[in-house]
Amino acid sequence: MPKLISKVRASLIVQRFSKLTAIRNGGKEVGDYIQAMRTFTTSNGHVGELVSRSGQKQIVDALVLGERGRAVSLLYEFSLGNNKLSADDFASILQSCARLPDPLALSLMSIMGENTNCYSMLPIYNNFLAACYETQTVDYANECMDLMEHQMVGKNEITYAQLLKLAVLQQNLSAVHEIWKECSKFYSLSPLSLRKFIWSFTELRDLNSAHTALQHMVRLAFRENSYISRTAEGRFCDLRLDIPAPSSGNWSSIDVSLDTVSSNIDMERQSLGSMETNTARKTLSASVMKLLRWSFNDVMHACAQVQNCDLAEQLMLQMQTLGLQPSGSTYDGFIRAIATTRGFSDGVEVLKVMQEKNIKPHDSTLAVLAVMCSRELELNLAEVFLDEMSKIHNPRPYNAFLEACDVLDRPEQAVQILAKMKRLNLQPNIRTYELLFSLFGNVNAPYEEGNMLSQVDVAKRINTIEMDMMKNGIQHSHLSLRNVLKALGTEGMVKELIQYLRAAENRFSHYDTYMITPVYNTVLHSLVEAKESQMATQIFKSMVSSGVSPDAATYNIMIDGCSIVGCFRSALALISMMFRSGFNPQAVTLTGLLKILLRSEDFDGALELLNQGISEGIQLDVLLYNTIFQVAAEKGRIDVIELIVEHMHLQGVLPDPSTCSHVFAAYVDHGFYNTAMEALQVLSVRMIAEVDKDTDEKRTELENLILGEDSKDEPQILETFKDSKEYLTVALLQLRWCAILGYPVSWSPSDSQWARRLSSNLASTNGLL
Structure with missing residues (x-):
């Protein structure tokens, strides 16, 4: 006879879960629901009639439609009946509740669990845990586990499978190990169960544990081949009896863990090679072969994530030994593991092997190779891989190609790839637009000054790109704005430069130094290059007064600006501010000061400054020396040039x-x-x-x-x-x-x-x- 719930116990459970309901639902339905639960039990402790068969259907329909309020009202209405029904009569309601992670379901399940056989409740609790995973409501899952523990329901392999998914959802590797340990105490794990643990370990990037479990699965697959079957729906199932593990017991008597399994496997590895050679000739069922291939694929993809090409090669060889033919998914993980570690050329060689076997590569494989070729500036090969991709949903490989075009200054190839993106209806993201402004913002070649025609062209290009951004609902990032500012500065479009600066000030907070300071630096650098030192000074003062913190680059730009007017005094004041802000002068700082001294042909002062920088441990660079060489050559000071050439050599600075x-x-x-x-x-x-x-x-x-x-x-x-x-x-x-x-x-x-x-x-x- 199932243990009947008492009035006191029912009241405590209802109070416990009604608190959670009140928090999440504002308490509106709690009063009616508590009353329904109170009238759910009679004075002699037996269960009263909740609903008729038609009433059950009404409540179930309301729950399925998500009309929780109506379900509670119906529950309260039908709870006023006097006929006695057993808990099994409420199975349909319980099953529906279990699919809805909700305090209503928990409360009803808690009361039903006290009035029926605990094992008959286990599938319902498993369904509830599955619903918690689908809706990512971990709090309810914890409440469910507390209920299962209190009612001594126990767990079966389905329970552990649901707990694994919830632990992975929380990125909790230690919890997965605990589940492994507990499950191993009560079950001789089947290949199907091991598959789920392998998936969990690979999702959390625990490659060692995943590999250990995989080797255990390989051995088990040949011994327990007949245990695995497929249902009519195409899902895998274990044909062995699934007896629930007890909810509590003497845990100290058994100590099974991954370490134990690993040590056992190490003892058997001497015979593993011969075992694989002999057993590979046996015919495994299609179900077991598929499970093994899936698990190998999981570990292979984990190898790609952690860039372990050595283990990836071992897995590929073992699959061949076992007679498992690698699939496109296997090669997808293998190529990514090889290419990211050894370079795209090795990945291309594996791709050729796939082609010889008539295995079509996944789009993700082609995308990785395209990205890596772009990074190596192999644009022609990258374009071939992009053309072979059938379905493209992410612009990342195209962005990598555009980035390579930007590095190599090949806007003509970028135009071709943009046309392909348009034909595929592939929507750009903000990174795409950042690169477009960098690629097409400038019209003139480097070191050419802008003119009226080029400035009009630049304005049209920027406007066209921004209109496309608006059409796709994408706003400027700090990098896209900086690229626009660079383009305007290169063309000498000072008026537009200031307009975009004001837009950036409105877009980003003045206190977000990471975002706004580089924007100011770009504007200041452009103004200094345009010889607009007075305007640069005004922008700098406005920047500081508004609370934006300058960085080392800001001070160096402004010191370089002082060389335009030859004001050494202002440069020293900036260095003083630089020290107070916690930044030390560097080679670029000395270069700015040298420009000021060399402007007035003060070579002695420049040489003295150079000695001072060396004594303070500043690492000099070739650009600093070239600043002196340029002015000395213009003024015919061969004596200075020869002195600097030798000192440059002694300092270990190589010429350019x-x-x-x-x-x-x-x-x-x-x-x-x-x-x-x-x-x-x-x-x-x-x-x-x-x-x-x-x-x-x-x-x-x-x-x-x-x-x-x-x-x-x-x-x-x-x-x-x-x-x-x-x-x-x-x-x-x-x-x-x-x-x-x-x-x-x-x-x-x-x-x-x-x-x-x-x-x-x-x-x-x-x-x-």
Whole structure:
């Protein structure tokens, strides 16, 4: 006989769940519902009649339609009857309640559970947990577990499966391990159950546990093949009896965990290879094969997420040994694991294997390869992968292609890919528009000044892109606004620049430094480049007075602006503010100060400032030295150039093409042609040292390029430019030019008379400038 609920117990349960109802529903229905529950029990403790069969249907229909208020009213109305019914008569209501994670369902289930066989309630509780997962209402799931514990309902494998999904929903890896431990105490886990644990571990990126469980599943699959079947609906089920685990007991007597399983597997691994070889010849059922393939795929995709290509290769080999043919999904995870770790070229090789097996790659596989090719600036190959994709819902691979076009300055290829996006009705996101402003905001080539025609064209382009943004309901981000501001600044459109700054001020909070400060920096930099120092000063003062915190870049821009008017005093004031804000001067700061001193040809002051920066530990760069070289070359100060060249060498700062140009021009302007060629050779060899380390084999290869008379040599040198090695390209061409004019190439710059003379001159000054 099922234990009957007492009036006191019913009252306590109703009070307990009515509190949660009152919080979530404002308490409107609570009074009627409590009254219904109170009249639910009679004076002798037996269950009173709630509803007739037709009444049950009315309540069920109301619950299904989501009309909870009407269901409560009907429940209250029918609870006034006097006929006695058993708890089993309310099965249909309970089943409907279990599909609705709701205090009404919990309260009714709690009372019914006290008046019927506890095992008959287990499917209802499982349904309720499933509903909690579907609606992501974890609080109700916890209440349900408390009820199950109180009523000693116990758990079966379906319960554990629902708990696994809820634990994964909460990203709670420790809970998954606890469920594994508890489930293993009472059940000899079937491949179907192991599949669910493998899925849980991979969702939470616990690759070690997932792999351990997978190996256990492999062994189990061959021993328990007959246990797995498929229902008429196509779902998998376990044919063994599912006896519920007790809700409580002596847990200390059993200690089963992943570590235990792992140690057992380690003991068996010596025989695993031979076992796989022998058992792979056996014919597994289609159901078991599918379960195994799904689990391998889960772990394979986890390998891609954590970039573990070694384990991915092991899994692929094991699948082949077991006779499991990899599917497109398997290769999807495998290629992503390989490509993200070893590069897109290895992923392309795997893709060729798929093509040989007539396995169509997933769109996600092609998307990953397209993104990686774009990152490597292989636009043609990236475009091939984009063309092969059948269904595209995410603009990410297209954005990666646009980003590569932006890096390589190829707007014409970007236009083609945009046309393809339009044909596919693929809606852009904010990243797409950020890149469009960067790609098409400028009309003129770099270092060309804007004019009236180009400014009109830029305004039209920006307006067209913004209209498309409005059509798709997308607002400006701080980066898209910055790209617009850069475009306007490059074209010298100061009026429009200030207008967009005001729009940015309204769009972003002045106290959100991460968002607004870079916007101000972009405007200030554009104004300084446009020689609008007075307006830049006004913007800077307005920025500070409105509460926007300048960063190091802001101060450096303003110090650079002081060089326009040659105001060293203002620059020192800015450095003082910089210190108070917690920023230390850097090479770019010294460069700004040097420009001010060099404007008045104060080379002694510039050299003194350079020494001071070195003494304070500032890491100097080539741009700083080039600032001095440029002015010294213009003013014909070869003595300064030679002093700075040697000191630059001692500081370990390698020259760049601008360095070579300034030094070479200074000697040529004074008629020192041989010295100019010798200096060009030395600086070019030092440039090569930045890109390639000196080895005999490498030197021979470079000498062949420099001294070769084949017409293919120069184009081969230019190929290095495509690999983003422009310094190497320039250095090789300069050395080839020297060789053509009859100057031999020396790989030891210290042997040069010019280099030795510069070293001696600096030594005579005791290392001081």
